[in-house]
Amino acid sequence: MGPTDQQLQRRQYLEAMGIQTWQLRQPQSDTQTDPKSDIVQPAEEFLVAKLADSTPAIPRSPLNDDWPTLEAEIKSCTRCELHQQRTQSVPGVGNHNADWMVIGEAPGADEDKQGEPFVGRAGKLLDQMLLAIGLKRETVYITNIVKCRPPNNRDPKPEEAASCEAYLKQQVSMLQPKIILAVGRIAAHNLLKTDQRVGAMRGQRFEYADTGIPVVVTYHPAYLLRSPAEKRKAWDDLLLARRLMS
Numbered sequence: 001m002g003p004t005d006q007q008l009q010r011r012q013y014l015e016a017m018g019i020q021t022w023q024l025r026q027p028q029s030d031t032q033t034d035p036k037s038d039i040v041q042p043a044e045e046f047l048v049a050k051l052a053d054s055t056p057a058i059p060r061s062p063l064n065d066d067w068p069t070l071e072a073e074i075k076s077c078t079r080c081e082l083h084q085q086r087t088q089s090v091p092g093v094g095n096h097n098a099d100w101m102v103i104g105e106a107p108g109a110d111e112d113k114q115g116e117p118f119v120g121r122a123g124k125l126l127d128q129m130l131l132a133i134g135l136k137r138e139t140v141y142i143t144n145i146v147k148c149r150p151p152n153n154r155d156p157k158p159e160e161a162a163s164c165e166a167y168l169k170q171q172v173s174m175l176q177p178k179i180i181l182a183v184g185r186i187a188a189h190n191l192l193k194t195d196q197r198v199g200a201m202r203g204q205r206f207e208y209a210d211t212g213i214p215v216v217v218t219y220h221p222a223y224l225l226r227s228p229a230e231k232r233k234a235w236d237d238l239l240l241a242r243r244l245m246s
Ligand code: URA
Pocket: 104, 105, 106, 107, 108, 111, 116, 117, 118, 119, 120, 122, 123, 144, 222
């Protein structure tokens, strides 16, 4: 029997991520195939933990509990020095009822110009990664650890991330996502208060603060553009996140 339209479309997305789908069937002991698709899934025993039946809700903040107010606050924020050189701040984009929250590092030049996160080359790859697990960009919520572009795309300083943290917490509190995907080192370090390498954090279920909301760490798409061989690992991370959701 030939592949279904859905399988063909999935292959297209994987190939857009730069993953050769013809290599995906590997009936080894540590993998299993999903009977409904031709994509290899990570074996169940490699998932560190499963999502508890009910994720405890985090208390909604009574302050500014609406998106336009929060976005306006972020737009006019002067809490750290990053406001001095920005074209505009970049609060976040997407569905305010999203189950998935994607958190990156900081806006780059394209994002600073357009006022939207992940719109440059890395953003295009992020879109393809999400599509590969059936998620259109507009169905998730995307934001960054810091909302203003650091000059010359340097790493955000700890004090800049700290100044912005209340905004991120508010976004998580209003969204109450079922899963957070932390893309890259800066996102993982700030969300999980650790300094472990991304490679060491992948493949595990973490939680955001005391919320019970699961966090999966994966490589930043900008890194994947430089190191396409790692895309298979990012694909595994997306599958883990999807499993923790379901
Ligand atoms: N990289 C990020 O981490 N965030 C963006 O919004 C764009 C590039």
